[in-house]
Amino acid sequence: MSQHLVAPSLLAADFTQLAAEMALVNRSQADWLHFDVMDGRFVPNISFGFPIMEAVQKLCQKPLDVHLMILEPEKYISAFRDAGAAVITVHYEACVHLHRTIQEIKASGAKAGVALNPHTPIELLDDILEDVDLILLMSVNPGFGGQKFIYRTIPKIRRLKDRLIERNLSPLIEIDGGVGLQNAEELLKAGANVLVAGNSVFGAKDPEATIAQLKAIGEEVYKF
Numbered sequence: 014m015s016q017h018l019v020a021p022s023l024l025a026a027d028f029t030q031l032a033a034e035m036a037l038v039n040r041s042q043a044d045w046l047h048f049d050v051m052d053g054r055f056v057p058n059i060s061f062g063f064p065i066m067e068a069v070q071k072l073c074q075k076p077l078d079v080h081l082m083i084l085e086p087e088k089y090i091s092a093f094r095d096a097g098a099a100v101i102t103v104h105y106e107a108c109v110h111l112h113r114t115i116q117e118i119k120a121s122g123a124k125a126g127v128a129l130n131p132h133t134p135i136e137l138l139d140d141i142l143e144d145v146d147l148i149l150l151m152s153v154n155p156g157f158g159g160q161k162f163i164y165r166t167i168p169k170i171r172r173l174k175d176r177l178i179e180r181n182l183s184p185l186i187e188i189d190g191g192v193g194l195q196n197a198e199e200l201l202k203a204g205a206n207v208l209v210a211g212n213s214v215f216g217a218k219d220p221e222a223t224i225a226q227l228k229a230i231g232e233e234v235y236k237f
């Protein structure tokens with residue numbers, strides 16, 4: 014038995030204080046740092062890319078969990094791996110050749126994840142479940158931090174978990190968007206293994222304590 018993972022999302026950090034924010038993450042019980050890349054095409058926002066990732070890589074001792082909210086992610090797999098990504102997640106909706114892209118991520122040496130938008134049914138992953146290390150369920154529409162959690166994600170997690178059990182598979186289930194102390198227990202009970210938390214961590218009075226509380230919640234345990 015092991016524990017679920019907590020991944021604070023860099024998107025909600027104070028970039029004028031990047032070194033201090035990364036020192037906080039290093040001191041904390043956070044398992045990963047979630048790194049959201051947005052291209053203004055797949056999602057209606059632009060976030061950050063390689064220069065910031067290089068800076069973060071120098072400052073952050075936690076594995077970088079890179080979430081590519083971009084079209085044609087296959088063009089950038091090796092560059093993100095070279096920049097220090099430990100996990101690379103691409104969107105089902107953004108990949109014409111998802112199987113090929115997942116294989117390319119694995120060949121790069123990174124763990125491979127696939128993400129689903131809130132409206133995309135998990136059944137569409139049936140033929141890729143065996144190939145991925147992680148499935149990221151978006152619990153808000155991707156593109157912005159600080160949005161309201163979409164509650165229908167909870168039964169979706171359960172459905173995915175049941176399907177994985179049926180198939181005797183164990184990729185991690187990561188939940189991203191509107192996650193915090195108010196819903197973490199329910200998410201873990203439904204089957205989540207990784208909690209991405211942006212504003213609920215970096216916007217908290219005591220981010221380090223909030224990460225510790227997110228870690229302390231839940232009985233289900235998991236190690237990557």
Ligand SMILES: O=C(CO)[C@@H](O)[C@H](O)COP(=O)(O)O
Pocket residue numbers: 022024025047049080153154155156157158159160189190191192209210211212213
């Ligand atoms: O991918 C995204 C948004 O598209 C997330 O990773 C957000 O960064 C999560 O932020 P909060 O909803 O936790 O504030």
